[in-house]
Amino acid sequence: MSSEKPPLLEIRELTKTFGSVISLSGVSTTVRAGEVTCVLGDNGAGKSTLIKILSGVHRPDGGELLMDGKPVQLGNPRAALDAGIATVYQDLAMVPLMAIWRNFFLGSEPTKGWGPFRRFDRQRALETTRRELGDMGIDIRDPDQPVGTLSGGERQSVAIARAVHFGARLLILDEPTSALGVKQAGVVLRYIAAARDKGLGVIFITHNPHHAYPIGDRFLLLNRGKSLGDLAKSEISLAELTRLMAGGAELEELAHELERDPSTGEKTATP
Amino acid sequence: MTSATLTGAGDERVARVGLVKRLLLKPELGSLIGAVLVFGFFAALSDVFRSARGVANWLDPASSLGIMAVAVALLMIGGHFDLSAGVQTGTAAITSGLLTTYYGVNTWVALLLSLLLCLAIGFINGYLVVRTKLPSFIITLGTFLMLQGLNLGVTKLVTNTVVVSNFNQIVGYDVLKAIFASEVTIAGASFQIAILWWIVATVLGSWVLLRTRFGNWIFAVGGDLTAARNVGVPVQRTTIALFMTTSFAAWFIGTTQIVRLTSIQAQAGFGQELIYIVAAVIGGCLLTGGFGSVVGASIGALIFGMTSQGIVYAGWDADWFKFFLGAMLLLAVLANQYIRRFAEQSRR
Secondary structure (H helix, E strand, O other), rough: OOOOOOEOOOEEEEEEEEEEEEEEEEEEEEOOOOEEEEEEEEEOHHHHHHHHHHHHOOOOOEEEEEEOOOOOOOOOOOHHHHHOEEEOHHHHHHHOOEEEHHOOOOOOOOOEEHHHEEEHHHHHOOOOHHHHHOOOOOOOOOOOHHHHHHOHHHHHHHHHHHHHHHHOEEEEEEEOOOOHHHHHHHHHHHHHHHHOOOOEEEEEEEEOOHHHHOOOOOOEEEEEOOOEEEEEEEHHHHHHHHHOOOHHHHHHHHHHHHHHHOOOOOOOOOO | OHHHHHHHHHHHHHHHOOOOHHHOOOOHHHHHHHHHHHHHHHHHHHHHOHHHHHHHHHHHHHHHHHHHHHHHHHHOOOOOOOOOHHHHHHHHHHHHHHHHHOOOOOHHHHHHHHHHHHHHHHHHHHHHHHHHHOOHHHHHHHHHHHHHHHHHHHHHHHHHHHHHOHHOOOOOOOHHHHOOOOOEEOOOOEEOOOHHHHHHHHHHHHHHHHHHHHHHHHHHHHHHHHHHHHHOOOOHHHHHHHHHHHHHHHHHHHHHHHHHHOOOEOOOOOOOHHHHHHHHOOOOOOOOOOOHHHHHHHHHHHHHHHHHHHHOOOOOOOHHHHHHHHHHHHHHHHHHHHHHHHHHHEEE
16 A cells, blocks of 8 residues: 555546436545455445446546546546556456457457458467466366356456456456355455456445455445445444445334334344 | 365366367358268269269359358358348349440449449448348348349330340450359369359358458357447448448359359349358358358358259259258257357356
């Protein structure tokens, strides 16, 4: 945690409105290289809007973004990619019927030869895929197998490895663990750690504090477009995070409600 | 724990994806087996079928179908159909024929104009598909019907008949004949040069599909359009290029036909578009795109050629041909379905 160096990304008082709907209002946080910043929030908290601003899909109405201490404008997705911000979406941007190595380089295929003989450098693609996945600790049985034969967690991992290979400095992961089982989620968390250890800054979006807490260095909590807190790990415990995440007082109220309402005689969900 | 199981069992799991399953994932395997069976079947029934003359005879229909099947297979792997492909062969031949024999346009200029016309049709097909995002099936059904009407209407208007003839009297016909319709005698049988062009088209198409960036984009565009766009594949350019490739093949085949026959019927090519698709599907192309093989499509065309001639050599009524073709198509589709399920299944 070198406090002298400016953070990789600093978000200052970001605001975004869609018509009369305030999606984000005055949200700030920082992401440092080699650290994971978790963005937590329930549905409709503004997580998606934040990602879309960071990946260049939307433009903020107020506030600023600083990379390495300098203000940046991310006018379109290409600009975000050029700035080194890679977003791994839930839909993954992978073609199930294609081999892993073909997917890995899709859109950025290495070529060799000249003129009409310029061709896809398959050997290099295969070797690079194998090496990059290996570096991330991802063991793929065979880079030639279709992506469709991989499990959800493995696909996420390949997508992360691809972003790392193509020079991402900041990785945005949009709920990478939400659709996964417990084991698979563990695998993905491990790869997030691997990307972090390679020196990337990571923004990890989730609504599961149990996934966020072990890996996060900083936590941004969003609720209805507002920041509930932007805290370093030392400033918050898992229990507190869970409480805040679930809306704090709201959850307590809900707990009371559930306790007080066994009138039907059925068992109620216990917190 | 998960990482331990992941890394520890690496080698053993490579072995588990056995040779048989690996082969099954090759889209052309089914058609290859089919071709061997069909050849064996007719070769056993008829001596002529396996003679040099017989081979030349069944390679001939296979070659002109095969050249189209290569282009159509690429288009199908890219996720689209072109129902106007058949009728475009007629459009190309009629345009070249009318321009030269009725309007006295220089042969090479006429050929160039008909080529440009076909490429323009392909561009319009592709452009409409990527712009409207409507199924290519419906867009090209529209151009198919329009071209069908145009071919007939214009031919009747200019010639007062439904045929464009006397193509052998144009300047430079000898050169055209040498390029598009010369014959080579091997072992006492004359083989059409179209067979050579078919092989060239297959090798070139397969190379592009498997060994170039563009080929990777074809698979991606047909396999998952959104994913392809997200990673920066020029989706629209790829799709339009595929339609134009099909149109180029149609021009080539149309030209071959008018040079060979020296005349062309206004209805030439009607209904052929479905045969191209049949060949591509027998060759392992999925109707939904994203998977298939150029070599497979060529083998599909070969099966078509062998069956159409084999039935004649076997002394059966030619009506049985359609039955065979249909049965083969069904078998191929069922096999493809199984392969796709295997390829997409997750091994959690």
